[in-house]
Amino acid sequence: MAGGMTYTAIESTQLSTSEIYGQALVELGREHNDVVALTADLAKSTKIGDFMKEFPDRFFNVGIAEQDMFGVAAGMARAGLVPFLSTFSQFASFRAADQLHTDLCYQNVNAKVIATHSGTSFGQAGSTHHAICDLAVTRSIPNLTVIVPADGYETYNAVKAAYATPGPFYIRINRGFDRVLYENSDYGFEIGKAVTVHEGTDITVIACGSCVFQAVQAADFLEKAEGLKVRVINMHTIKPLDKEAILKAVMDTRRIITVEDHSIIGGLGSAVAEVVVESGKGCAFKKLGANDKFAPIGLHEDIMADLGIDANGIIEAVREVMKKDFEEDDNWDDEM
Amino acid sequence: MSLSKAEWLALEKKVDELRNLTLDTTYWAGSGHIGGGMSVLDIMTVCYYKYMNIKVDDPQWADRDRFILSKGHAAVAYAPVLCDLGFNDKEMLKTFNLSGSKMGMHLDSNKVVGADASTGSLGHGLSIAVGTALAARVTGKDYMTFCVLGDGECDEGSNWEAAMTAAHYKVTNLISFVDRNKCMIDGRTEDVKNLEPFCDKWTAFGFIVKEIDGNNIKELCEAIDFAYENHKNGGTQPVMIVCNTLKGCGIDFIEDDYTWHYGAFDDDRYERGKKALAETYKKRVARAEKEGA
Numbered sequence: 001m002a003g004g005m006t007y008t009a010i011e012s013t014q015l016s017t018s019e020i021y022g023q024a025l026v027e028l029g030r031e032h033n034d035v036v037a038l039t040a041d042l043a044k045s046t047k048i049g050d051f052m053k054e055f056p057d058r059f060f061n062v063g064i065a066e067q068d069m070f071g072v073a074a075g076m077a078r079a080g081l082v083p084f085l086s087t088f089s090q091f092a093s094f095r096a097a098d099q100l101h102t103d104l105c106y107q108n109v110n111a112k113v114i115a116t117h118s119g120t121s122f123g124q125a126g127s128t129h130h131a132i133c134d135l136a137v138t139r140s141i142p143n144l145t146v147i148v149p150a151d152g153y154e155t156y157n158a159v160k161a162a163y164a165t166p167g168p169f170y171i172r173i174n175r176g177f178d179r180v181l182y183e184n185s186d187y188g189f190e191i192g193k194a195v196t197v198h199e200g201t202d203i204t205v206i207a208c209g210s211c212v213f214q215a216v217q218a219a220d221f222l223e224k225a226e227g228l229k230v231r232v233i234n235m236h237t238i239k240p241l242d243k244e245a246i247l248k249a250v251m252d253t254r255r256i257i258t259v260e261d262h263s264i265i266g267g268l269g270s271a272v273a274e275v276v277v278e279s280g281k282g283c284a285f286k287k288l289g290a291n292d293k294f295a296p297i298g299l300h301e302d303i304m305a306d307l308g309i310d311a312n313g314i315i316e317a318v319r320e321v322m323k324k325d326f327e328e329d330d331n332w333d334d335e336m
Numbered sequence: 337m338s339l340s341k342a343e344w345l346a347l348e349k350k351v352d353e354l355r356n357l358t359l360d361t362t363y364w365a366g367s368g369h370i371g372g373g374m375s376v377l378d379i380m381t382v383c384y385y386k387y388m389n390i391k392v393d394d395p396q397w398a399d400r401d402r403f404i405l406s407k408g409h410a411a412v413a414y415a416p417v418l419c420d421l422g423f424n425d426k427e428m429l430k431t432f433n434l435s436g437s438k439m440g441m442h443l444d445s446n447k448v449v450g451a452d453a454s455t456g457s458l459g460h461g462l463s464i465a466v467g468t469a470l471a472a473r474v475t476g477k478d479y480m481t482f483c484v485l486g487d488g489e490c491d492e493g494s495n496w497e498a499a500m501t502a503a504h505y506k507v508t509n510l511i512s513f514v515d516r517n518k519c520m521i522d523g524r525t526e527d528v529k530n531l532e533p534f535c536d537k538w539t540a541f542g543f544i545v546k547e548i549d550g551n552n553i554k555e556l557c558e559a560i561d562f563a564y565e566n567h568k569n570g571g572t573q574p575v576m577i578v579c580n581t582l583k584g585c586g587i588d589f590i591e592d593d594y595t596w597h598y599g600a601f602d603d604d605r606y607e608r609g610k611k612a613l614a615e616t617y618k619k620r621v622a623r624a625e626k627e628g629a
Contacts, residue, residue, distance in 0.1 A: 036474060057473075057474065058474055060470065060505070062497070062501045063497075063500060063501070063504070065494075065497035065498075065500070065501065067459075067463070067493075067494040067497055068463045068466075068494060068497035068498050068500075068501055069463075070463070071460050071461075071462075071463020071464045071466070071467060071494070071498065072463050072464070072466050072467035072470065072498075072501060073467060074453075074463075074464050074467060075404075075453075075463065075464035075465060075466060075467020075468040075469075075470075075471065075481075076467040076468070076470060076471045076474075077467075078452065078453065078464070078467070078468060078471075079398075079402075079467070079468045079471030079472065079475070080398060080471065080475065081471050081474060081475070083467075098457055098460075099460060099463070099494075102454065102456075102457050102460060103453075103454075103460055103463075103464060106444075106454050107445060107446065107453065107454045108446060
């Protein structure tokens with residue numbers, strides 16, 4: 001991708017995902033004078049401090065007032081600017097939900113929400129600061145594009161793509177460092193186009209965000225240890241969803257597992273399930289995520305293990321779903 | 337921008353036309369938010385017909401003044417304004433609130449030409465207005481933003497978030513109003529949840545407050561002139577014009593009655609309403625003749 005991210009692999013492991021967002025925002029700021037940044041007392045936490053330093057006249061901190069931030073951004077967008085709003089995912093999707101719904105999405109303005117500290121990535125802060133229901137809220141709002149990048153490179157691509165695409169965006173990124181999935185940003189990122197990051201024909205794992213790396217690890221292990229061919233799809237765009245990739249997985253592997261750092265209700269798993277059910281094709285199916293419960297307090301990796309959305313949890317789930325008796329026949333007696 | 341007697345009389349004529357059109361729209365729709373529509377009409381008329389710099393043939397003109405009706409339920413009065421100005425066909429008003437109409441109870445700014453925001457959920461407009469005002473600063477434009485809140489709406493905490501932002505960023509290219517008609521759906525504002533000391537609240541939040549009779553054209557113009565001067569002279573505080581108004585202003589049998597937040601007009605009420613508006617117009621012309629210069 002021309003003009004893509006030029007960090008080396010080492011640099012990318014030295015920058016947290018939010019810092020990479022911060023860099024991308026500075027680049028956009030240099031390229032386009034209509035880019036403005038807003039935060040609600042989280043400039044440091046969301047790593048947009050560099051933009052603030054370089055473009056003080058285009059940076060607005062509205063204090064701890066998320067609802068106001070969304071309204072102000074909508075007004076700015078209506079006046080021709082391209083606001084990037086940054087706060088924690090939980091506050092972006094719940095505290096300011098009415099403003100997100102009405103001011104940004106109903107008005108269909110060109111504003112980009114970069115929601116940080118998503119899923120359980122701010123693990124030790126507890127459920128007040130986890131966002132495990134935000135995808136359920138955001139993907140149901142018309143006009144809103146919803147993206148969950150898998151790592152820093154994908155975050156960079158998503159932020160750049162968001163600027164280039166008119167309309168409201170919700171991009172959900174993690175606090176801290178993400179395991180690096182891609183070697184660089186040049187893998188052909190396209191909004192609404194899933195990326196197959198591990199080939200396979202026995203079963204498909206559809207993942208987003210930090211779960212993609214875990215799924216690839218699980219697939220590597222299962223291939224070496226058990227000879228299983230696990231396809232892993234990085235479904236970075238939750239809306240518009242890549243239905244074609246899902247239907248192809250149904251046809252090719254007839255077994256699907258979804259993995260997300262989110263509730264199993266309303267997020268990626270539900271979105272995929274809707275496509276599978278509407279296809280009318282039989283398919284063994286399992287959703288991994290927070291099973292209608294709040295996540296415990298702890299390090300992100302420990303919470304992911306607890307929820308069963310890390311490599312070990314995915315391996316277990318693959319074994320379980322592979323055991324499901326599933327035939328291409330009309331006899332349902334042995335499958336009910 | 338002082339107000340001549342001729343101008344005052346012309347504005348009285350215009351606001352009378354718009355009150356009649358608002359009553360017509362309510363009648364065509366069968367019902368509507370006529371109480372708050374009538375109370376806010378003088379504010380809207382003065383903004384749009386005396387002060388605002390807009391181009392009807394170029395509704396999205398980047399340099400235009402903005403108007404954010406935060407009390408979006410007053411669309412039954414706002415839609416007539418946007419039609420009378422020529423942004424939309426007046427015939428559209430006959431479809432107000434009807435199935436399939438582009439004009440619903442709360443205006444969709446992507447469907448109704450001239451509406452600068454899709455409001456209706458209360459407590460949103462002031463933030464949006466602060467956004468358009470700050471955008472003028474970023475883009476180096478000198479347009480003004482006008483924003484009208486309802487008083488009951490001020491129960492919403494988000495208004496006060498916006499107020500703090502407006503004061504912090506010294507947004508003087510924003511002229512704000514509260515339509516203080518002292519009524520809300522469930523009762524008088526002071527009975528549902530006390531707002532007073534209302535002006536003091538805005539003062540404490542960093543605004544210069546002008547308290548006026550918001551159904552008086554002359555007082556409205558004086559207050560807006562003050563806000564313009566404040567901006568031009570490098571003022572450091574935004575201006576809030578607290579407009580004491582009458583809910584249902586102009587139609588005597590619904591005036592100051594909170595139960596007329598939303599109501600229906602049948603043939604009989606419509607005829608009585610028309611007569612009441614004619615009486616109101618006469619009195620207001622007489623006042624303008626007497627007090628105008």
